[in-house]
Every structure is written in C-alpha cells, then in structure tokens.
Amino acid sequence: MRWTTQRVHPCLILTMNLNEWLTSPFLWRAMIGGAGVALIVGPLGAFIVWRKMAYFGDTLAHSGLLGVALGFLLGVSPSLGVLMVCLLLAALLVFLELKERLSADTLLGLLAHTTLALGLIALAFLETTRFDLAAFLFGDLLAVTRDDLIWIGGGVAVAFAVLLKIWRPLLAATVDEELARAENVPVTKVKTAFTILVALVIACAMKVVGVLLITALLVIPAATAQRFTKSPETMALAASGVALAAVIGGLLFSLLCDTPASASVVAxxxxxxxxSRIIVGFGKK
Amino acid sequence: MSADALLNLDGIGFTRNRRVILDDVSLTLREGNIVTLIGPNGAGKSTLLKIALGQVLPDRGTVTRRAKTRLGYVPQKVFVASTLPLTVSRFVTLTQRASPDEILKVLTLTGVAYAAQQSVHTLSGGEWQRVLLARALMLRPDILLLDEPAQGLDVAGQNALYDLIRRIRDDTSCGILLVSHDLHLVMSSSDLVICLQHHICCSGKPENLYHDPAYRALFGEHNVAQLAAYHHHHDHVHALDDATCPPLPHPHHES
Structure with a gap:
C-alpha cells in the first residue's frame, strides 16, 4: 500500500465527462477495492454488532498508524505493518482480558490511545518520508493502487474462507458462549480466529475508508440490515448489499460533487x- | 460406580478468592432419577452444576461420568443479543444439525411447536425455558443438567414445567440434576433432594425429608406448610464465608 501516493486532483475529475470516468482506471480500482471491502464487512460487521465489539474494531483501527509507521521504519509494506500491529494488539487484548480485572471497554480505551500515541511518536522518526496523514485517517478510495487491490483481494478471500469455515461454531458462541461450550464448541479457538479476521479485514480496508471511518462501515450496514432480516445469514448478506450500495453511491457522489470519497461512502x-428506518416506520403505521 | 450410575461426584471442593464455595460434596445421579439441589443464593448450586458439566474444574474431589454419556445443559441465564435475528428452530439446532421433523418432534414434546418459526426475541419467559429445554433435548442427552429451569414462571407455569421434566425423565430414562428454589414444586418429582449450603446440609428422599422433623426445623414450619417464597432457615450458624458446619443439635444428616 502506498500511503505516499499522489491524490487525483479534483479539477481533473470535474473536467472529465462520463465516458472518461468510466474508462479511467482509478475509478475502477476504487470500485473494485471498495466492492471487495464491502462484501466482507457485511458478515464481519454483523458479528461485530451481535458481539457488541464496535469499540474493538475502533481500537484496532487506531493502532493502524503505529503499523504504518513501523512498516516504513522496518522497510516492509505498510499494510504488512498494520496487519502485524493489529494481530499483536488483538493477542494482547485477549491476554489482558484474561489477566487484568479491567472491563473490556476500559482496556480498549487504554490500548487504542496508547497505540495511537506510539504511532504518532514513531511517525516523528520518519521525517524523510512523505506521509499522507489525511489519507490514513480518512481513507483515499480514489488513490487505491494495483498493489492495494492485491492486498484487499487476498485479504478478503482469506477472510471469507475462514469465516465460512467457522460460521456455525462462531454463531453458536455468539448466541450464548456458555451453552456453546457445554455443547462442545471450541469457543476460545473460534473467538481467537474471529479476532484475527477482524484485524486482517481492518488492515486491508484501512486504505479504502481510513481508520476514523472504518468502524462505521462495519456497523452501519449491519445495523441497517438487521430490521429487515429473519436469519443471521440473510442479515450478513443484506449488510454486504448495503455496504456495496454505499460504496457505489458514495463514489459516484464523490465524483459528482467533488467530496472526499471515503467520507461520502460512510455518509x-x-x-x-x-x-430504511423511515420506511420501516411508515410500514408499521 | 454402580452400573446404573450416570454421574458421580465425590468429595468435591472448590475455593475461589479464599472463599469456600463447595466443601466435600458427593452425589450420585442414576438412570431415570431426578436429583434436586436446593439452597439459598450463593450456596454453590450453579458451581456444582458446572463442575458436573465439566466446565469448571474442582480443586478437590473427582467427577466420574459413565463412558459415552451425552450431556444436555440449561444454564441459569441465556440472553440472545437483540440485534441477532434468530428463529426458535434455528436456535435449537445451532450446534446440532437436525431435520425439520426431528426439530418439530422435540418442540412438540416441550410444547412450543407453534413457535418454531417465531423469533426468539418474541417469546415469553415460560416459552423461552421450554425452548432452552428443547435445545438441550436435541442432543439426546443421557444426563440433563438444569439450572433453575422454572425461573420467572408463575406457579401454574412452574407446575407445568416440572410435569414436563418428569415426563422427559419417564420417556427417556435420562438422569436429571436440577437446581431449584421452588421447594414445594420439586418435591413431588424428585427422587433425591439435596440441600446445599457450600456443604450438603441434609439430603434424602422427598417424602422422608418432608415428614422429617429435622427437615421441618431446617426449612421452617410455615414454609413446609404453605406455598411461599423459599427461605433457608438454618439450625446452625454460618459465618458469611464459612463453609464448615458445626455439630448439629439433632441428627438430620441422612440420605
């Protein structure tokens, strides 16, 4: 992932007509990258909502800056840096939750801001690297590169494969952990696998929506789908659909009105x- | 362990944060038997059930289960996140695949077949307890461990649920270990009642216990005589975190 990439100048977009848009590679890269992320945030976001883990996603996202900085410092890909830091943080959280007598949200608050501070400090050592902090914080969908697409594609494919494999036990553990354990579900294993998945997807999706907006993309589509669905699976699929619509709609809106792409997707x-809530409200009357 | 014994707890001790939760508790559950644990809040009933289940390891003592026994468990509280859309028939098959016919059979047995396609969030307390029982039965258990299965139900609902539990025992000859506060209701269906206050205070067949003056002294005459909230009246004194039992003025430790 190239965090130092040049932005596409808005004036360039405004002077282009529809044909040029549809043939411009940056738009298609943005569409494909966004769609890939949209597909996986549906089911993953559903579990985040069910398990009340929104703040957990936020914490992992906050640690992303440290990952990017470490990636630069170690001379590896920033995406790899983000992934490593997310995984380490997830492991630390699981460990601390077992050892410390702090509530989960206090622990998360502690870790989220510590890693953010460490990331800022690490960034200070990178004076020579041009770093697009805005792109990191808010995402830059229109600057998605071919390398990013490989990261997103690979990450999403792996995440889907793992999620399909652990779907049943994870769902059982999400509905009730004690019952699942009593019925021989390897609860700790699937929970750990899920934590790793969230870390993976956040590392991959960071470029698309940025750290400050990523939790929104996990939570909002799932919350939208919840009212219309009767089974966990349809809720997950519908959430993917909502996320996909948001990505396409947000991108088009961003092109037409010259607004930041990732923020437009969330909006x-x-x-x-x-x-959807208004429609449901009217339907009830 | 004798041939018809499904589960044997021997000398179970469990201490947490220097508080003795269980002290030298032994019991045997046999095929077709209903063993009921009664006792005040915090007496260690749920912990004992979890030890029997194998979810909690005791500090002392042994848990022996007959080989290849399947366990069905109804915990004290199951709370499904309100954001999770889930039907009853899906809920009972979360860990156990079953055909629609099998699901319907079990839901019919527990009397909630009509709710099969209903969301779990729309159920009443009584329906929910029956659904939990159905989920435990889906596993075709040899041992049923029920933690206050009739909680939150009115007297008629409790009676119906204990009738159901007795019927399950009669139909499947599984062994049932249950925790209850509902002293009077469990009496008629239990083969053995164990009164727990960290240690076993007294135990016995319900009809013997019922007419036992020691038992009446223990639970209070007015509680034995009428349907009322159950209070644990001791004939001996415990310190708050003390599980030891001072010598009793009269013998009621029988089984």
Missing part, C-alpha cells in the same frame, strides 16, 4: 440506514 451508508 451514503448512513443515508441508507435513515431512509
């Missing part, structure tokens, strides 16, 4: 949420 997701 469109929220719009879908609000409109």
């Amino acid at each position: 469109v997701a929220t719009l879908i949420f609000v409109v």
Whole structure:
C-alpha cells in the first residue's frame, strides 16, 4: 500500500465527462477495492454488532498508524505493518482480558490511545518520508493502487474462507458462549480466529475508508440490515448489499460533487440506514 | 460406580478468592432419577452444576461420568443479543444439525411447536425455558443438567414445567440434576433432594425429608406448610464465608 501516493486532483475529475470516468482506471480500482471491502464487512460487521465489539474494531483501527509507521521504519509494506500491529494488539487484548480485572471497554480505551500515541511518536522518526496523514485517517478510495487491490483481494478471500469455515461454531458462541461450550464448541479457538479476521479485514480496508471511518462501515450496514432480516445469514448478506450500495453511491457522489470519497461512502451508508428506518416506520403505521 | 450410575461426584471442593464455595460434596445421579439441589443464593448450586458439566474444574474431589454419556445443559441465564435475528428452530439446532421433523418432534414434546418459526426475541419467559429445554433435548442427552429451569414462571407455569421434566425423565430414562428454589414444586418429582449450603446440609428422599422433623426445623414450619417464597432457615450458624458446619443439635444428616 502506498500511503505516499499522489491524490487525483479534483479539477481533473470535474473536467472529465462520463465516458472518461468510466474508462479511467482509478475509478475502477476504487470500485473494485471498495466492492471487495464491502462484501466482507457485511458478515464481519454483523458479528461485530451481535458481539457488541464496535469499540474493538475502533481500537484496532487506531493502532493502524503505529503499523504504518513501523512498516516504513522496518522497510516492509505498510499494510504488512498494520496487519502485524493489529494481530499483536488483538493477542494482547485477549491476554489482558484474561489477566487484568479491567472491563473490556476500559482496556480498549487504554490500548487504542496508547497505540495511537506510539504511532504518532514513531511517525516523528520518519521525517524523510512523505506521509499522507489525511489519507490514513480518512481513507483515499480514489488513490487505491494495483498493489492495494492485491492486498484487499487476498485479504478478503482469506477472510471469507475462514469465516465460512467457522460460521456455525462462531454463531453458536455468539448466541450464548456458555451453552456453546457445554455443547462442545471450541469457543476460545473460534473467538481467537474471529479476532484475527477482524484485524486482517481492518488492515486491508484501512486504505479504502481510513481508520476514523472504518468502524462505521462495519456497523452501519449491519445495523441497517438487521430490521429487515429473519436469519443471521440473510442479515450478513443484506449488510454486504448495503455496504456495496454505499460504496457505489458514495463514489459516484464523490465524483459528482467533488467530496472526499471515503467520507461520502460512510455518509451514503448512513443515508441508507435513515431512509430504511423511515420506511420501516411508515410500514408499521 | 454402580452400573446404573450416570454421574458421580465425590468429595468435591472448590475455593475461589479464599472463599469456600463447595466443601466435600458427593452425589450420585442414576438412570431415570431426578436429583434436586436446593439452597439459598450463593450456596454453590450453579458451581456444582458446572463442575458436573465439566466446565469448571474442582480443586478437590473427582467427577466420574459413565463412558459415552451425552450431556444436555440449561444454564441459569441465556440472553440472545437483540440485534441477532434468530428463529426458535434455528436456535435449537445451532450446534446440532437436525431435520425439520426431528426439530418439530422435540418442540412438540416441550410444547412450543407453534413457535418454531417465531423469533426468539418474541417469546415469553415460560416459552423461552421450554425452548432452552428443547435445545438441550436435541442432543439426546443421557444426563440433563438444569439450572433453575422454572425461573420467572408463575406457579401454574412452574407446575407445568416440572410435569414436563418428569415426563422427559419417564420417556427417556435420562438422569436429571436440577437446581431449584421452588421447594414445594420439586418435591413431588424428585427422587433425591439435596440441600446445599457450600456443604450438603441434609439430603434424602422427598417424602422422608418432608415428614422429617429435622427437615421441618431446617426449612421452617410455615414454609413446609404453605406455598411461599423459599427461605433457608438454618439450625446452625454460618459465618458469611464459612463453609464448615458445626455439630448439629439433632441428627438430620441422612440420605
């Protein structure tokens, strides 16, 4: 992932007509990258909502800056750095939750801001690297590169494969952990696998939506889908659909109105949420 | 362990944060038997059930289960996140695949077949307990461990649920170990009642216990005589975190 990439200048977009848009590679890269992320945030976000883990996703996202900085410092890909830091943090969380007598949200608050501070400090050592902090914080969908697509594609494929494999036991553990354990579900194993999955997807999706907005993409589509669905699977699929619509809608809106792409995606997701709730409200009367 | 014994707990001790939760508790569950644990809040009933289940390891003592026994468990509290859309028939098959016919059979047995396609979030307390029981039965258990299966139900609902539990025992001849507060309701269906206050205070067949003056002294005459909230009246004194039992003025340790 190239965090130092040049942004596409807005004026360039405004001077282009529809044909040019549809043939411009950056738009397609943005669409494909966004769609890939949208597909996986549906089911993953559903579990985040069911398990009440929104703040956990946020914490992992906060640690991303440290990952990017370490990636630069160690001379490896920033995406790899993000992935490693996310995984380490997830492991630390699991460990601390067992050892410390702090509530989960206190622990998360502690770790989220510690890693953010460490990331900022590490960044200070990178004076020579041009670093696009805005792109990191808010994402830059229109600057998705071919390398990013490989990361996103690979990450999403692995995440889907693992999620399919652990779906049943993870769902059982999510509905009730004690019962699942009593019925011989390897609860600790599937929970750990899920934590790793969240870390993986956040590392891959960071470029698309940025650290400050990533939890939104996990939570809003799932929350939207919840009211319309009767089974966990349909909720997960519908969430993917909502996320996909938000990505496409947000991108188009961003091109038409020259707004930041990732923020537009989140705004469109929220719009879908609000409109769907209004429709449900009217339907009830 | 004798041939018809399904589960044997021997000399179970469990201490947490320097508090004795269980002290030298032994019991045997046999095929077709219902053993009921009664006792005040915090007496260690649920812990004992979890030790029997194998979810909690005791500090002392041994748990022996007959080989290849299947366990069905109804915990004290099961709370499904309100954001998770789930039907009843899906809930009972989360860890156990079953055909629609099998699901319907078990739900019919527990009397909630009509709710099969209903969301678990729309159920009443009584329906939910029956659904939990159905999920445990889906595993075709040899041993059923029930933690306050009739909680939150009115007297009629409790009676119906204990009738159901007795019927399950009669139909499947599984052994049932249950925790209860509902002293009077469990009496008629239990083969053995164990009164637990960290240690076994007294135990015996319900009809013997019922007419036992020591038992009446233990639980209070007015509680034995009428349907009322169960209070644990001791004939001996415990310190709050003390599980030792001072010598009793009259013998009621029988089984």
